[in-house]
Amino acid sequence: MAHWVDVCSVDDLQPNSGVCALIEGQQVAIFYMPKEKTVYALNNYDPFGNANVLSRGLIGDIKGQPVVASPLYKQHFNLQTGACLEDETVTIPAYDIRIENGRVKVSINAE
Amino acid sequence: MSAKQVLIVIGNGMVGQSFLASLVDSGLNDHYKIVTFCEEPRAAYDRVHLSSFFSGKTAQDLSLAEPDFFEKNGITIYIGDKAARIDRDNKTVTSSKGVAIQYDKLVIATGSYPFVPPVPGHDRKNCLVYRTIEDLEAMTVAAKTGKVGTVVGGGLLGLEAAKALKDLGLETHVVEFAPRLMAVQLDDAGGAMLRHKIEQLGVLVHTGKNTSIITDGEQCVNKMCFADGEELETDIVLFSAGIRPRDDIARDCGLEIGPRGGIAINNQCLTSDSDIYAIGECALWNGMIYGLVAPGYAMARTVAADLAGNEASFTGADMSTKLKLMGVDVASIGDAHAKTQGALVYTYQNGASEVYKRLVVSQNKKQLLGAVLVGDASGYGTLLQYCLNGIELPENPDALILPPRSDESVGLGPDALPNSAQICSCYDVTKGAICQAIEAGSTTLGSLKEKTKASTGCGGCAPLLKAVMNCELAKHGYVVNTDICEHFAYTRQDLYNLIMVEQIKTFDELLENHGKGKGCEICKPTVGSILASYWNEYILEKEHIGLQDTNDTFLANMQKDGTYSIVPRITGGEINPDMLIALGQVGKKYKLYTKITGGQRVDMFGARVDQLPHIWKELIAAGFESGHAYGKSLRTVKSCVGSTWCRYGIDDSVGLAVELENRYKGLRSPHKLKFAVSGCTRECAEAQGKDVGVIATETGWNLYVCGNGGMKPRHADLFATSLDKETLIKYIDRFLMFYVRTADRLQRTAVWMENMEGGLDYLKAVIIEDKLGLCEQLEQQMQYVIDTYHCEWKTTIEDESKLKRFRHFINSDKADDNVVFVEERGQIRPADEEERKHFKIVEVA
Numbered sequence: 003m004a005h006w007v008d009v010c011s012v013d014d015l016q017p018n019s020g021v022c023a024l025i026e027g028q029q030v031a032i033f034y035m036p037k038e039k040t041v042y043a044l045n046n047y048d049p050f051g052n053a054n055v056l057s058r059g060l061i062g063d064i065k066g067q068p069v070v071a072s073p074l075y076k077q078h079f080n081l082q083t084g085a086c087l088e089d090e091t092v093t094i095p096a097y098d099i100r101i102e103n104g105r106v107k108v109s110i111n112a113e
Numbered sequence: 114m115s116a117k118q119v120l121i122v123i124g125n126g127m128v129g130q131s132f133l134a135s136l137v138d139s140g141l142n143d144h145y146k147i148v149t150f151c152e153e154p155r156a157a158y159d160r161v162h163l164s165s166f167f168s169g170k171t172a173q174d175l176s177l178a179e180p181d182f183f184e185k186n187g188i189t190i191y192i193g194d195k196a197a198r199i200d201r202d203n204k205t206v207t208s209s210k211g212v213a214i215q216y217d218k219l220v221i222a223t224g225s226y227p228f229v230p231p232v233p234g235h236d237r238k239n240c241l242v243y244r245t246i247e248d249l250e251a252m253t254v255a256a257k258t259g260k261v262g263t264v265v266g267g268g269l270l271g272l273e274a275a276k277a278l279k280d281l282g283l284e285t286h287v288v289e290f291a292p293r294l295m296a297v298q299l300d301d302a303g304g305a306m307l308r309h310k311i312e313q314l315g316v317l318v319h320t321g322k323n324t325s326i327i328t329d330g331e332q333c334v335n336k337m338c339f340a341d342g343e344e345l346e347t348d349i350v351l352f353s354a355g356i357r358p359r360d361d362i363a364r365d366c367g368l369e370i371g372p373r374g375g376i377a378i379n380n381q382c383l384t385s386d387s388d389i390y391a392i393g394e395c396a397l398w399n400g401m402i403y404g405l406v407a408p409g410y411a412m413a414r415t416v417a418a419d420l421a422g423n424e425a426s427f428t429g430a431d432m433s434t435k436l437k438l439m440g441v442d443v444a445s446i447g448d449a450h451a452k453t454q455g456a457l458v459y460t461y462q463n464g465a466s467e468v469y470k471r472l473v474v475s476q477n478k479k480q481l482l483g484a485v486l487v488g489d490a491s492g493y494g495t496l497l498q499y500c501l502n503g504i505e506l507p508e509n510p511d512a513l514i515l516p517p518r519s520d521e522s523v524g525l526g527p528d529a530l531p532n533s534a535q536i537c538s539c540y541d542v543t544k545g546a547i548c549q550a551i552e553a554g555s556t557t558l559g560s561l562k563e564k565t566k567a568s569t570g571c572g573g574c575a576p577l578l579k580a581v582m583n584c585e586l587a588k589h590g591y592v593v594n595t596d597i598c599e600h601f602a603y604t605r606q607d608l609y610n611l612i613m614v615e616q617i618k619t620f621d622e623l624l625e626n627h628g629k630g631k632g633c634e635i636c637k638p639t640v641g642s643i644l645a646s647y648w649n650e651y652i653l654e655k656e657h658i659g660l661q662d663t664n665d666t667f668l669a670n671m672q673k674d675g676t677y678s679i680v681p682r683i684t685g686g687e688i689n690p691d692m693l694i695a696l697g698q699v700g701k702k703y704k705l706y707t708k709i710t711g712g713q714r715v716d717m718f719g720a721r722v723d724q725l726p727h728i729w730k731e732l733i734a735a736g737f738e739s740g741h742a743y744g745k746s747l748r749t750v751k752s753c754v755g756s757t758w759c760r761y762g763i764d765d766s767v768g769l770a771v772e773l774e775n776r777y778k779g780l781r782s783p784h785k786l787k788f789a790v791s792g793c794t795r796e797c798a799e800a801q802g803k804d805v806g807v808i809a810t811e812t813g814w815n816l817y818v819c820g821n822g823g824m825k826p827r828h829a830d831l832f833a834t835s836l837d838k839e840t841l842i843k844y845i846d847r848f849l850m851f852y853v854r855t856a857d858r859l860q861r862t863a864v865w866m867e868n869m870e871g872g873l874d875y876l877k878a879v880i881i882e883d884k885l886g887l888c889e890q891l892e893q894q895m896q897y898v899i900d901t902y903h904c905e906w907k908t909t910i911e912d913e914s915k916l917k918r919f920r921h922f923i924n925s926d927k928a929d930d931n932v933v934f935v936e937e938r939g940q941i942r943p944a945d946e947e948e949r950k951h952f953k954i955v956e957v958a
């Protein structure tokens with residue numbers, strides 16, 4: 003069963019950019035694209051740079067895939083799946099996320 | 114092969130060095146033990162660009178051999194040791210310092226020396242020549258005390274030397290024996306046009322003058338007396354009356370010498386001794402001495418091939434030349450004097466625009482035999498190709514020199530050239546070689562130059578090189594993709610123009626009208642930067658914040674562990690003790706690691722994102738401003754202490770640096786910009802390694818541009834001299850804005866200029882002569898940016914809503930537990946992975 007955690011209000015998000023939330027001890031990067039009315043959640047840890055920085059990366063799309071670029075060494079991660087575009091052996095955790103009545107909810111231990 | 118054979122090369126000049134490089138390229142250094150004698154106090158340097166010594170190039174910049182070239186390739190070089198004697202019976206060369214070495218093969222590359230006419234007084238004080246770096250140093254010294262300089266000889270080299278005298282600030286004269294300038298290359302009318310132009314530039318020309326004696330002057334050090342009774346007072350006499358081959362060493366050992374000098378060689382460059390070759394300006398082939406470097410290079414390649422057992426022969430070389438003499442284009446091709454039997458001549462002369470052109474064609478009007486161009490040499494590349502490759506001329510050959518009356522260009526398309534066509538004559542690069550390099554992935558002018566060396570000699574072939582490149586790229590369907598990314602099918606310059614013309618203010622608007630998709634980390638910061646350069650709005654406005662790189666978003670520099678460093682502005686590196694103490698207090702309070710930067714500021718490391726606004730509040734209260742170290746923008750204006758304190762100082766370098774830094778602070782640009790100002794030519798601020806460098810001289814400020822440190826250092830080019838402050842600032846305004854407008858993303862000024870067609874000369878034409886009519890606009894745009902400057906940190910801490918972003922977690926006040934510091938040399942540093950694991954365990958337990 004998915005377990006949804008109430009994180010913050012949509013107004014706390016940064017349009018076209020990311021923020022980081024602490025959810026059950028995990029650092030979660032949350033990205034918000036207001037034009038598409040979409041939110042994405044990935045683990046905040048950059049496995050190449052070994053630092054918690056992905057929420058501070060630039061977002062956009064590459065060949066139609068929504069991505070974030072690491073601010074340290076610029077690898078791209080798919081915002082939906084967490085797959086790294088430059089190195090197919092690397093995938094970072096991606097989490098379910100939704101907006102309900104203006105609140106942002108994340109489920110970090112979906113099976 | 115058992116024991117290595119010994120190969121001796123006498124002379125390490127341009128040709129000698131090129132020969133060594135050819136040997137190494139073909140692996141012959143494995144077969145021969147190579148020894149070279151180098152008379153000069155340094156290994157080979159670029160004599161062709163010798164004059165650039167006066168525009169700031171150093172002996173090191175001009176060097177042709179990498180410092181480790183000799184050692185790496187097992188070549189022994191005796192620097193500052195002249196070969197004194199060749200003993201052909203014992204096959205031994207003995208040097209003036211007494212080194213004696215036996216050879217199996219010997220190559221003589223001793224070059225030539227400047228001919229000094231034996232007039233009485235030719236060896237008086239300040240009577241100089243123009244051939245080596247030492248000669249130039251002697252000129253510089255003589256010019257310090259002199260006011261008048263005279264060049265004897267109005268040939269190519271003489272005029273180049275005259276320019277040098279002029280640049281040294283002397284009243285300059287040229288004295289020529291022949292009735293016209295550049296008698297070898299030009300006809301009477303061409304010579305007259307050139308003379309007129311050069312006189313307009315303030316050089317006094319005296320033709321048909323025969324110097325009979327040089328004696329004591331009254332106002333000057335020397336006085337030249339001419340056969341016609343006239344006299345000329347001058348401090349410096351610079352002889353440039355032709356060259357003579359250095360054939361003594363060959364003469365002394367009985368090798369065959371031409372009747373008027375020169376070591377006679379055959380098509381393999383062999384002398385009358387089958388173990389001795391001669392190459393370069395000391396060699397006489399078919400009765401000819403070639404005073405240019407390209408034929409020497411061709412000889413060097415021939416000998417290298419011959420030694421490798423490959424068939425090769427030197428069969429003469431083209432003597433066509435194109436150059437800019439004091440800003441005047443001059444070119445001469447092939448049989449310029451129409452000496453070929455039956456040759457026909459077409460002449461075009463335009464007195465108003467001071468252009469003279471002459472074509473020499475074969476009797477049947479099908480072949481181009483030669484040409485002379487003065488004032489406009491743009492047709493050089495095309496004409497040379499017609500001439501060298503025997504391409505059939507169009508029906509009306511004169512169309513090639515008449516100004517185009519319609520848009521239609523009569524130029525020879527690069528497509529019409531055979532692969533064997535020589536594009537760059539300095540380095541003998543053929544069209545085929547260029548095509549190969551393009552196929553191997555060199556698709557920009559800059560990388561083609563680097564790979565093939567084409568256009569890195571005299572530069573005359575640059576337009577043709579570009580034409581060949583464009584044509585090849587198009588043909589290969591290699592559409593050169595200059596699109597900035599998949600979201601915009603435009604270059605950065607296109608985007609700048611779109612934003613300017615349509616007055617676009619946001620990324621979304623630009624994307625909607627001209628792009629597709631959502632954008633990415635390439636186009637977003639690029640557009641963010643252009644918008645900031647053009648509109649200069651606060652970069653953290655809601656519409657702009659998502660465009661900024663993380664450094665810009667948090668107005669600080671992210672380090673490897675995700676913490677930030679902070680660099681407040683310290684204009685010109687000038688800081689009073691109170692401010693210094695304030696910095697120390699902030700550093701101490703927040704336990705930051707502090708380090709002095711190369712740009713004369715203080716960098717404070719290890720700040721967490723949530724600490725940034727607190728730290729800045731204190732810094733601003735103490736009087737600091739953002740240093741923009743995080744942005745692609747002006748970083749620092751480094752300065753030396755200058756005339757205020759330094760006993761050598763000529764002007765107030767700190768004052769100017771502070772003024773420049775305050776003027777341009779905050780300007781967003783395609784890449785970072787670094788400046789420096791030195792108070793005298795001792796150059797303690799290293800201004801010649803910066804994008805913009807300024808050096809004080811007795812006569813005003815000298816401006817240097819497009820220098821670079823970093824990964825690929827580049828010496829800056831002298832852009833303008835003896836400027837007053839107002840003009841200096843005007844030029845810098847224009848230069849910066851032109852760069853901001855036209856450079857690619859992340860392109861430093863050095864690369865920007867190297868890729869610019871026309872290079873430095875073009876840039877000067879745009880900035881100084883206002884060739885594009887842009888200068889007023891550029892200055893206005895700069896003024897707008899200056900007027901709308903604001904400190905981004907001040908704006909940020911005054912706006913509560915902006916501060917929301919400066920927390921690690923949106924839903925917690927905790928800090929990032931992955932950030933761990935340990936101590937080293939009394940300060941913090943990020944823990945490495947091992948230390949971090951250890952630390953965490955300890956903390957949990």
Ligand SMILES: Cc1cc2nc3c(=O)[nH]c(=O)nc-3n(C[C@H](O)[C@H](O)[C@H](O)COP(=O)(O)OP(=O)(O)OC[C@H]3O[C@@H](n4cnc5c(N)ncnc54)[C@H](O)[C@@H]3O)c2cc1C
Nearest residue numbers: 124126127128129150152160195196223224393394405406
């Ligand atoms: C100011 C200037 C501008 C020029 N511009 C151009 C141009 O635009 N285009 C062009 O094509 N050419 C130009 N030239 C000519 C070009 O520099 C020469 O053609 C070229 O340098 C010839 O090379 P080289 O090796 O034969 O002679 P050099 O470069 O003179 O080298 C000969 C070397 O041998 C040394 N040497 C002599 N005797 C001995 C000995 N016995 N033992 C040891 N060493 C010895 C000399 O000291 C010297 O270092 C220019 C020359 C000058 C001076």
Ligand code: SF4
Nearest residue numbers: 753759762792793797
């Ligand atoms: S560059 Fe000149 S003025 Fe400046 S510190 Fe050095 S010697 Fe003094």
Ligand code: SF4
Nearest residue numbers: 672673710711823824
């Ligand atoms: S030189 Fe390299 S290691 Fe040093 S600061 Fe620059 S990028 Fe970092």
